Amino acid sequence: MPSFESALSVLLLWAGLGYLFGSIPFGILLSRIFGLGDLRNIGSGNIGATNVLRTGNKLAAALTLVFDAAKGAAVLLLARSFAAEDAVQIAAFAAFVGHCYPVWLGFKGGKGVATFLGIMLALAWPVGLACCATWIVGAALTRMSSMSAILAASFSSIWLVLLGYGTALILTIILTILVFWRHSANIARIRAGTEPKIGQKG
Numbered sequence: 001m002p003s004f005e006s007a008l009s010v011l012l013l014w015a016g017l018g019y020l021f022g023s024i025p026f027g028i029l030l031s032r033i034f035g036l037g038d039l040r041n042i043g044s045g046n047i048g049a050t051n052v053l054r055t056g057n058k059l060a061a062a063l064t065l066v067f068d069a070a071k072g073a074a075v076l077l078l079a080r081s082f083a084a085e086d087a088v089q090i091a092a093f094a095a096f097v098g099h100c101y102p103v104w105l106g107f108k109g110g111k112g113v114a115t116f117l118g119i120m121l122a123l124a125w126p127v128g129l130a131c132c133a134t135w136i137v138g139a140a141l142t143r144m145s146s147m148s149a150i151l152a153a154s155f156s157s158i159w160l161v162l163l164g165y166g167t168a169l170i171l172t173i174i175l176t177i178l179v180f181w182r183h184s185a186n187i188a189r190i191r192a193g194t195e196p197k198i199g200q201k202g
Contacts, residue, residue, distance in 0.1 A: 002066040004128040006087045009176035014079050018091035022098025022115060024104055026067035027052050032058045034180040040105075050145040050198070069118030071095060076122040089171045092119045096175055100182055112180040113149040116175055120156060123168055143197040146186035168190065 121128030
């Protein structure tokens with residue numbers, strides 16, 4: 001954990017900016033641009049890339065994935081350019097919360113996987129690449145986006161320590177817990193054997 005050296009006003013500023021960046025609902029916006037309808041009434045009702053993919057539009061799903069990851073990375077890199085590391089991690093945490101609980105959608109947002117990966121890539125790119133690789137391997141083995149996300153989050157702290165970025169360990173653990181929390185219904189379906197596969201329409 002980095003030492004707290006920034007003034008409270010600075011931390012609050014970056015928390016606010018992080019939340020605003022993270023709360024941009026790219027899945028909703030892109031679904032409307034592509035004429036796919038209201039994403040909240042499609043499939044699982046989630047606003048993330050996995051649910052966009054259920055519409056059958058792979059381009060819209062890919063763009064949602066990229067933009068949801070980019071918003072987490074962008075606010076972290078922006079904070080790193082102007083503030084100390086404590087504000088950087090506050091901004092990253094707030095961006096994740098913003099994606100999961102956006103004020104514009106009644107605090108009903110996505111599950112944060114793409115934003116989590118974007119944050120990890122910007123926080124420490126070797127760790128981010130390791131997390132992305134974990135997600136890909138998980139997807140190849142299980143064909144379940146939720147299981148891949150859980151695996152990527154579970155291994156993130158391990159990659160962080162092994163690759164020498166321990167100052168972000170507390171942030172990563174907190175984000176991992178939130179990923180598990182957001183996937184609690186998925187975990188129940190995985191145990192029941194009813195979790196849908198990647199690309200399966202719902």
